[in-house]
Amino acid sequence: MELRESAEASAKRLQRMLDERSRKFLRGIEMIGTGLQSTFRSLCKHGDCQLEYSAQPTILFTEGVSIVAKPPRAEWSRFEQLSGGQQALVAVALNLALHEADSSPFCLFDEIDAALDTERVQALAKHVRTRVSSQTLFVSHRKELIEASGRLIGTYSLDGGAQAVSMSFA
8 A cells, every 4th residue: 555655646746847847848838938929020020930839748749849930021931841042041130039038148140141142141140249148159250240249359370370369349
């Protein structure tokens, strides 16, 4: 009898933990989804993006989360159906939304702007400048990001070694 009660108590405790995991996970997904939509809209006027998922834990944890986006002058499409540039834009928006949901002291992006057009790079530079939660570092060759930066750090080779130069912008 005592063993059965212990097993039932353990099963109840496990169910409470699973329910709590589901609630926390859903809260996190909702926060990231809101951030994704907001960030995508700031990078892509007249566009939209959202996460699709089930609120039922059994379905959510088996089917996962997917992304749908509506670029300007286009229909809603699943992430896999978007062009490379559109996928890059969604990926940038998702990454920024993840950082806003669980902020870190800095973000490092390596040439994320390569697949973006000039208008989107300008929107990215403007969006990042408004973020105060963390410092953002870009490796980029695009003048739009360079001109929008607060500090430029460059490296070059000289006499077989690497040299660095840093310039602050007002």
